[in-house]
Structures are given as C-alpha cells and as structure tokens.
Amino acid sequence: MISKSGYSYNSSDNIVDDTVDLRVNSAGHYKLVHFPRFETTRPTGRPDYQLLYIASGIAHFQKGETYVPLPAGSAVLYHPNHTQFYYYSAEDSSEVYWIHFTGNRVSQYLSDWGVPDNDFYNVGINSRYISFFNHIIHEQQLKKENYMELCKYYLIQILILMNRGMKEASAPYNNHVSIINKTVTYLHEHYNEPISIIDLAKENHLTPNWFNHCFQEYYGMSPQAYLLNIRIDKAKEFLTNYMLSISDVALLTGYSDAFYFSRIFKRKTGLSPQQYRKNCMVFEEEHSYSPTHSIIDD
Incomplete structure (x- = not known):
C-alpha cells in the first residue's frame, strides 16, 4: 500500500477548533497495490469533518445496510460524529485522497459553496483536485511559515471546484x-x-x-x-x-x-x-x- 499524509496539529491539540473559521487538520493519500484490503470503522465517526475523493479505481462505502461501490470521480463528505464504514481493495485498484477539517464556519461555507448535505457526490475526474490535495499534504509535512493559511485556501479551492464538478456531472449535456x-x-x-x-x-x-x-x-x-x-x-x-x-x-x-x-x-x-x-x-x-x-x- 502506498500512503502519504500530513498533519497540522500535534497529538495534544484539539481536533475541533471553534476559534477559527476553517482549519485543515490533516490530509493524505492511499493507493492499494499489494495490500489486499484497507478498512476504516468508526461507529461514532470523528469530531471533525472528513472529505474523501476517489481518484481512481473503486472504493466501497456503507449506506444503510449495504456497501455502495463508488467509482473514480466520486467524493464523500462525513459530518462530525457521523458513522463511517468504508474499505478499499487492491482488486479494485483503489486510490483515494482524504482530508479532515474543522472550524466555526464550516457549515456556512459548505452552504455558500453549494455543497449539499447528502454524503455521496459525483464531482468528476479532475487532476486539479489531486494537485490541491498534494499541495496540502506537502505543506503539512514541511510546516513552513503560514502553511496553515495555504492549506485552508487549497481546501476552499477543492470545495468550490467540486461544486462545479457536481453541477457539470448532473447536467444533461455533461x-x-x-x-x-x-x-x-x-x-x-x-x-x-x-x-x-x-x-x-x-x-x-x-x-x-x-x-x-x-x-x-x-x-x-x-x-x-x-x-x-x-x-x-x-x-x-x-x-x-x-x-x-x-x-x-x-x-x-x-x-x-x-x-x-x-x-x-x-x-x-x-x-x-x-x-x-x-x-x-x-x-x-x-x-x-x-x-x-x-x-x-x-
């Protein structure tokens, strides 16, 4: 399995931060090659938000009583404390980018940028998503001056671009x-x-x-x-x-x-x-x- 990640907080920091409007907590990338299966189980979710983007292959997410296979170009948004069950497999050539974020204006921002409340989205395949995810991971690894501000604005661009992608994917002339x-x-x-x-x-x-x-x-x-x-x-x-x-x-x-x-x-x-x-x-x-x-x- 290929894995890379970056973190904006230390183990002693609070994952939820209501003193800022928007903060990226962590971000990463998984690509299954020889590792047969990678599974995440969070019955009570996490206290922050999580966004996942399927860059290639297929990833499986539980919806109701069954797992739903989501193809490349799909995104999943988990709100705080929402149940999370999902898995990737080498057989499906799963490649996924993920990001955790918090802040006192996240809900408002999601509304302003047209991100609906449902969990699963078709946002289309766009190399710019991957580029911004990688920028965030890189910034969190290096932790240079003002890196958290840069991460915030990269996330904003991801969310706005995904809103565009959703509209384009749902259009009759897509x-x-x-x-x-x-x-x-x-x-x-x-x-x-x-x-x-x-x-x-x-x-x-x-x-x-x-x-x-x-x-x-x-x-x-x-x-x-x-x-x-x-x-x-x-x-x-x-x-x-x-x-x-x-x-x-x-x-x-x-x-x-x-x-x-x-x-x-x-x-x-x-x-x-x-x-x-x-x-x-x-x-x-x-x-x-x-x-x-x-x-x-x-």
Whole structure:
C-alpha cells in the first residue's frame, strides 16, 4: 500500500477548533497495490469533518445496510460524529485522497459553496483536485511559515471546484462540458481572428444546432454572443489607449471594417467608439489626482 499524509496539529491539540473559521487538520493519500484490503470503522465517526475523493479505481462505502461501490470521480463528505464504514481493495485498484477539517464556519461555507448535505457526490475526474490535495499534504509535512493559511485556501479551492464538478456531472449535456470549456478558452485566445462557430462544431463532431444548444445551456448565451461580449470588452480596453485609432481597435478585436465595428459597438453599448473614448477621457480628468501644496510660514 502506498500512503502519504500530513498533519497540522500535534497529538495534544484539539481536533475541533471553534476559534477559527476553517482549519485543515490533516490530509493524505492511499493507493492499494499489494495490500489486499484497507478498512476504516468508526461507529461514532470523528469530531471533525472528513472529505474523501476517489481518484481512481473503486472504493466501497456503507449506506444503510449495504456497501455502495463508488467509482473514480466520486467524493464523500462525513459530518462530525457521523458513522463511517468504508474499505478499499487492491482488486479494485483503489486510490483515494482524504482530508479532515474543522472550524466555526464550516457549515456556512459548505452552504455558500453549494455543497449539499447528502454524503455521496459525483464531482468528476479532475487532476486539479489531486494537485490541491498534494499541495496540502506537502505543506503539512514541511510546516513552513503560514502553511496553515495555504492549506485552508487549497481546501476552499477543492470545495468550490467540486461544486462545479457536481453541477457539470448532473447536467444533461455533461458529456460535452470539456468541449464547451475548450471552446471558451479558444474564443478568449483567438477573438481577434475570423471564427466560424459552424467549423468549431464540426471540429468537435457536433451538429451546429446541438453545439449551440449545449453552449447556451451552460453559459446562458450562444457562442456568437459570448464571442461578441469578449470583443466588445477588449474594444473598451483598447479605446482607453489614446494612441490607437478606431481602425486599430477594430482590427485588434477582429473587425477588418472600422465602420462595421463602430455600428456593432454602438448597438451593444449605446455609444459610438468615439463617444466611449471621450467619456473615458472626461472621467479620467475628473478623477485625476492633483496634489495641493500649502505654504506654512515659520
């Protein structure tokens, strides 16, 4: 069995700490190779919270009277003093990351970050979870300055990402989430180039109608509208650079025709590019800092 772990507290410290909002107590990683089975039995649970993430293989958790096999991409959250029975086996190639945490605002944070009260979650397979778990373990082992704060924020990122993962996994278009995410990244990186949504759909082996539907469901707008928002936002940024002409701004945002760009910009913002630039100049003049000097006689 491969095992690594780190701890933020000493044996004499209290596992429950109500003097802080959130604290990571410990974290670790188990991977069964030759060891046939590893079992955890806690009839009365632990006094702190525990989050487990199945990175690969299968892990078995008791629910009711039976054990439920949870595949990779699953997460389990145990609240304080909840019964815990689970096991991993080499036969199932189990690989699991775990973390214990405490604090006086944990319940509120879980609610704010959209983590539901039920125990088992499908959060999807994401290498970033593993990266953050490993960061926490590493920080707890080295215990350098402010390591507990870093561990806290790594945990926050894990919980927020898992909330996203739950939503994506439960969406009817979940098989296409990676395509949508890749498309968004592409639009941000190539907004100033000619972009065909039909070609993007074909490259991802989707019909244009289904591609548009999936994107609309996820972002609340079509990919064309998303691209337009990127271009308008970048145009606003470029218009504050008074060395650039309107034609320059048009080209930098993917429009070869400055007049067409101006029409699109005004339709979207209610102002022509010239009017928007003028308003920016007036705003800067009104809010510029002019230090006053006073002369004090001796």
